[in-house]
Amino acid sequence: MQRIDHATIGLAPRAHTEARPTKNILLMILDKAFYAFFVLALFAFAYYFYVYRHRFLLDLPLLLQGAGTTIWLSVSSMILATLFGFIGAMGRLSPIAPIRWLALLYVEIVRGTPILVQLLLWGFGVSGLLSNLGFDPYTAAYQFMTVIQENSFMPGPASQLFFDAAFYGILGLSFNYGAYLTEVFRTGIESVDRGQSEAALSLGLNSRQVLFRIVLPQAIRMTIPPFANYFITLVQDTSLLSLLGGVIEIQQLTTSLASPLSSDPNAMLFVYIFGASLFFIICYPLALLARFLEGRLAIAY
Numbered sequence: 001m002q003r004i005d006h007a008t009i010g011l012a013p014r015a016h017t018e019a020r021p022t023k024n025i026l027l028m029i030l031d032k033a034f035y036a037f038f039v040l041a042l043f044a045f046a047y048y049f050y051v052y053r054h055r056f057l058l059d060l061p062l063l064l065q066g067a068g069t070t071i072w073l074s075v076s077s078m079i080l081a082t083l084f085g086f087i088g089a090m091g092r093l094s095p096i097a098p099i100r101w102l103a104l105l106y107v108e109i110v111r112g113t114p115i116l117v118q119l120l121l122w123g124f125g126v127s128g129l130l131s132n133l134g135f136d137p138y139t140a141a142y143q144f145m146t147v148i149q150e151n152s153f154m155p156g157p158a159s160q161l162f163f164d165a166a167f168y169g170i171l172g173l174s175f176n177y178g179a180y181l182t183e184v185f186r187t188g189i190e191s192v193d194r195g196q197s198e199a200a201l202s203l204g205l206n207s208r209q210v211l212f213r214i215v216l217p218q219a220i221r222m223t224i225p226p227f228a229n230y231f232i233t234l235v236q237d238t239s240l241l242s243l244l245g246g247v248i249e250i251q252q253l254t255t256s257l258a259s260p261l262s263s264d265p266n267a268m269l270f271v272y273i274f275g276a277s278l279f280f281i282i283c284y285p286l287a288l289l290a291r292f293l294e295g296r297l298a299i300a301y
Contacts, residue, residue, distance in 0.1 A: 052270045059257050059271060066253040067278050073166060073249060074235045074282075077173040081234070084178025089185035103182065110179035115172075116240055122172035123165065123244035137167040165246035173241070177234055184226045188219035221294075228290030232283045239279075250275050 049056055091103030110118070141163070192215050200210045239251030254275030261268040 048270075048273075052267065055267055055270060056274065059274060062253050062257065063250060063275060063278055066248060066250040067282065069247075070235065070238050070249040070279075071282060073170060073173075073238045073241065073247070074231070077170045077177065077238070078231050078234055080170065080174035081177035081181055081230075084174055085181025085185050088178060088182030089189060092182060092186045093189065107179045107182050110176055115176050115237060116243070118176050119169065119172040119240055119244065122168045122175070126171075127164070127168045136164075138163045141167075161246040162248065165241070165244045169238075169241035169244050169247055173234060173237060177230055180230055181227065184223050184230070185219070188223040189215055191222050192218045224290060224294050228286060228293075232286050235283055235286070236279060250278055 088103050088106060091099050092107070094100050094103070196214055196218075197210050200214045201207070205213070238249055241247040241249060242252035242255070254271060258268045258271040261271065
């Protein structure tokens with residue numbers, strides 16, 4: 001019985017070593033096939049743009065202007081959404097019940113209704129109400145810039161339609177994404193151990209110092225991945241602002257350039273692919289930046 005057991009034990013490693021090279025070879029083949037397919041896809045994509053190079057060079061200046069507008073709308077909306085989200089998170093964590101319920105109502109209503117409906121409400125409902133009350137975003141912004149002696153940066157009166165539509169569009173996007181960031185910030189703050197706050201309070205720090213020196217620096221690390229994901233989605237959702245009229249960003253320009261080409265479906269498709277490529281060029285570096293920041297901030301933990 002001992003000889004049989006030793007023989008069995010001796011054969012097991014041999015079978016294992018014979019199976020491993022086969023598995024490694026298969027993985028190597030799949031790995032090389034993937035990279036070959038990736039290079040082939042890049043070559044085909046570059047050749048596709050080369051075939052339509054005349055349309056590419058013709059539409060590039062206009063679409064680059066639209067890309068600049070999209071970036072401006074996205075950054076402005078995300079800054080304001082961060083403010084809404086932080087205020088909402090403070091409200092959700094407030095010990096005062098009415099403030100906590102109001103913040104919860106804001107989050108649930110905004111997250112429970114379509115963003116397109118909200119944008120239309122801001123673009124036509126809220127704007128009409130404020131207009132009846134005598135409020136004009138362009139005039140208010142011009143007067144404010146005049147006070148700080150920087151009104152030369154304001155666009156001319158011919159751009160007032162764009163400014164007004166962009167103003168309410170930015171408010172609509174930021175108000176919507178602020179509700180999602182409220183939960184992101186609240187979760188990040190609550191992930192910090194309560195013992196650290198109690199220890200800081202026992203050392204003489206007040207609640208404001210505990211929040212900004214102890215809690216938030218640690219909570220930021222937890223919020224970067226979802227924050228970056230929402231920012232990328234917001235960049236794509238700026239295309240919805242074209243429905244408000246006057247906001248000329250990538251999607252609006254892409255549609256304007258593609259519509260006259262309805263008699264040539266292939267050229268029309270190229271214009272839409274070109275516009276989608278610009279969105280990818282904007283969003284992909286944001287994803288890389290988020291991974292970099294996440295890795296750097298994780299070093300200390």
